Amino acid sequence: MSERRPALLLIGGLAVAWNQRWLAAARDRGLELLVLDAPGPHAATLLAGRATPGHPLADVVEADLVPAEDLAGLADRAAAWALEHDIRAVCCLREEYVEGTALVADLLGLRSPGLRAARVCRNKLLQRRYLADWSPVSALVPATGRTELAAGWDAFPLVVKPVGRLASSGVRLVADRAELLDSLTAYEPDETLLFEQRAEGPEYSVESLSLHGEVQYLGTTEKRTTEVVGDYFVEMGHTTPAPGLDGPTRERLYAVHRAVLARLRFDTGMAHAEYRIGPDGRIVLIEIAARPPGDSIMALHWLATLAPLEDAVVAVALGERPEPVRPSRYARQVYLPHEPGVLAGLAVAPELAAVPQWFDPALVRAQVARCGEPDAPSALRCVVALKPAGTVLHPIRQSGDRAAMFVVDAATPEALDRIEERCLAAITLQTRA
Incomplete structure (x- = not known):
C-alpha cells in the first residue's frame, strides 16, 4: 500500500474555484485537497473542467458529489478517502453541510465546532431555545393550526421566519394581524415557522475563530439590508471592520459573542453570528452559523487585515494558532x-x-x-x-x-x-x- 499523503477535506468546498485563498492555504502546507459538495449543474460543470490546464480545481485530487442531507453518504465517502489519504483537517464552507462536516470530523477524530454547536446552529428554533438569554422572544408555529395562531396574535411588529430555509429566504416583517394572515400564503403548507419579536437597531456580524474553545480571532462587519425600503431583510452591503462601532460597544458585542460560543460549547473552527444593538443598548442575537460567512465577507477581512482569513481557518482546523492580525x-x-x-x-x-x-x-x-x-x-x-x-x-x-x-x-x-x-x-x- 502506498504512503498516505497529508490532506485537507473541504465539505461544500467547490467554492474554492472562485476563492482560491483556500487552495493557497492547502498548498502552502503541502496538503492534498479533497472536496465534497452537492450534486447539480454548476458542480458538474466545475468538475468537468478539472482536466483543463490552469483550472483551479486541477489541484483537487479527490472530488465527489453527495447531498448535504445524506449524512451516512458523507461519512462513508470520508471514511473511504481516509484509507487512502492522511486527512489532517476538515472544514465546512456551506451552511447545508455544517452538521455533516461535524459528523465527519467526529468520525475521523478531527477538530470541529462540535456536534452540539453544529446541530444548534443549523436549526433556528434550537438557537432560540439554547441561546434564549440573547434572543428575541419567539414562538414555534407548526404547519397545522398556524392560521388560527396568527388570527389571535397581538404583538406587532413581528418577524416571520421559515425554520428550514437559508439566505434570508422567506424572512419578512409584518405590521399587523391582517398583514400577518396575508403573509402566510407565501409559505409551503408543510413549512414550520417562527414568529419573532422585531429586534430594533443597526445590524452587525461577528466573525470569530476558535481553537479548543479559546477564541483566536474576532472581527466585525456592519450590515445594510432592504428593511429600509420594504418588509424584507436581504443583505445589500457589508463593511469590515464596522465603522459604526465605538470601542466600548465593540467590546460589549465581543463579550456577548464569547458567551454565545460558550453556551454552544463551540470547540474549533469559524463562527459567523449576526446581532442587532437596540436603542437601549441591548445586544440581540439574530442568528449564528458554524462556518465561514457568505457573500464576500471573507474577502473583506482579507482586504482589511491584509491577511487571508481562509489560511487562519485551515490553521485552527489543523490545531495551529493563527498569527494575530488587526485591520x-x-x-x-x-x-x-x-x-x-x-x-x-x-x-x-x-x-x-x-x-x-x-x-x-x-x-x-x-x-x-x-x-x-x-x-x-x-x-x-x-x-x-x-x-x-x-x-x-x-x-x-x-x-x-x-x-x-x-x-x-x-x-x-x-x-x-x-x-x-x-x-x-x-x-x-x-x-x-
Missing part, C-alpha cells in the same frame, strides 16, 4: 438595487478602469484577486454580475434575487464612502421589460 484598512461590498425586468447588461464607466465580470461556472476566476497596502489609494476590487444576461430579475426578497455587486477598499471610512459614491454613479445594472 489596517476598510473594505465594503455593495449589491446593486434593480427594477424587475430582464437583465440586459452591466455597464462600467471608463473612469473606473474596471471590466465587469459575468459569473459563469465554466469560466472560473477569483472575484477579488488582490489587496493593497495599509496606506494604498482607495480601490475598486471587482464588479460582478451574479446572473447571466437574459435572466428575469424579481424584486429583491431573498439573497438569490440580487443580480450584481462590487467590492471597494480604502484607508479610512470617509474615503470608503467616497469611492462607493463614485462607483454607484458609474456602474449601471441594465434591465429591459
Whole structure:
C-alpha cells in the first residue's frame, strides 16, 4: 500500500474555484485537497473542467458529489478517502453541510465546532431555545393550526421566519394581524415557522475563530439590508471592520459573542453570528452559523487585515494558532438595487478602469484577486454580475434575487464612502421589460 499523503477535506468546498485563498492555504502546507459538495449543474460543470490546464480545481485530487442531507453518504465517502489519504483537517464552507462536516470530523477524530454547536446552529428554533438569554422572544408555529395562531396574535411588529430555509429566504416583517394572515400564503403548507419579536437597531456580524474553545480571532462587519425600503431583510452591503462601532460597544458585542460560543460549547473552527444593538443598548442575537460567512465577507477581512482569513481557518482546523492580525484598512461590498425586468447588461464607466465580470461556472476566476497596502489609494476590487444576461430579475426578497455587486477598499471610512459614491454613479445594472 502506498504512503498516505497529508490532506485537507473541504465539505461544500467547490467554492474554492472562485476563492482560491483556500487552495493557497492547502498548498502552502503541502496538503492534498479533497472536496465534497452537492450534486447539480454548476458542480458538474466545475468538475468537468478539472482536466483543463490552469483550472483551479486541477489541484483537487479527490472530488465527489453527495447531498448535504445524506449524512451516512458523507461519512462513508470520508471514511473511504481516509484509507487512502492522511486527512489532517476538515472544514465546512456551506451552511447545508455544517452538521455533516461535524459528523465527519467526529468520525475521523478531527477538530470541529462540535456536534452540539453544529446541530444548534443549523436549526433556528434550537438557537432560540439554547441561546434564549440573547434572543428575541419567539414562538414555534407548526404547519397545522398556524392560521388560527396568527388570527389571535397581538404583538406587532413581528418577524416571520421559515425554520428550514437559508439566505434570508422567506424572512419578512409584518405590521399587523391582517398583514400577518396575508403573509402566510407565501409559505409551503408543510413549512414550520417562527414568529419573532422585531429586534430594533443597526445590524452587525461577528466573525470569530476558535481553537479548543479559546477564541483566536474576532472581527466585525456592519450590515445594510432592504428593511429600509420594504418588509424584507436581504443583505445589500457589508463593511469590515464596522465603522459604526465605538470601542466600548465593540467590546460589549465581543463579550456577548464569547458567551454565545460558550453556551454552544463551540470547540474549533469559524463562527459567523449576526446581532442587532437596540436603542437601549441591548445586544440581540439574530442568528449564528458554524462556518465561514457568505457573500464576500471573507474577502473583506482579507482586504482589511491584509491577511487571508481562509489560511487562519485551515490553521485552527489543523490545531495551529493563527498569527494575530488587526485591520489596517476598510473594505465594503455593495449589491446593486434593480427594477424587475430582464437583465440586459452591466455597464462600467471608463473612469473606473474596471471590466465587469459575468459569473459563469465554466469560466472560473477569483472575484477579488488582490489587496493593497495599509496606506494604498482607495480601490475598486471587482464588479460582478451574479446572473447571466437574459435572466428575469424579481424584486429583491431573498439573497438569490440580487443580480450584481462590487467590492471597494480604502484607508479610512470617509474615503470608503467616497469611492462607493463614485462607483454607484458609474456602474449601471441594465434591465429591459
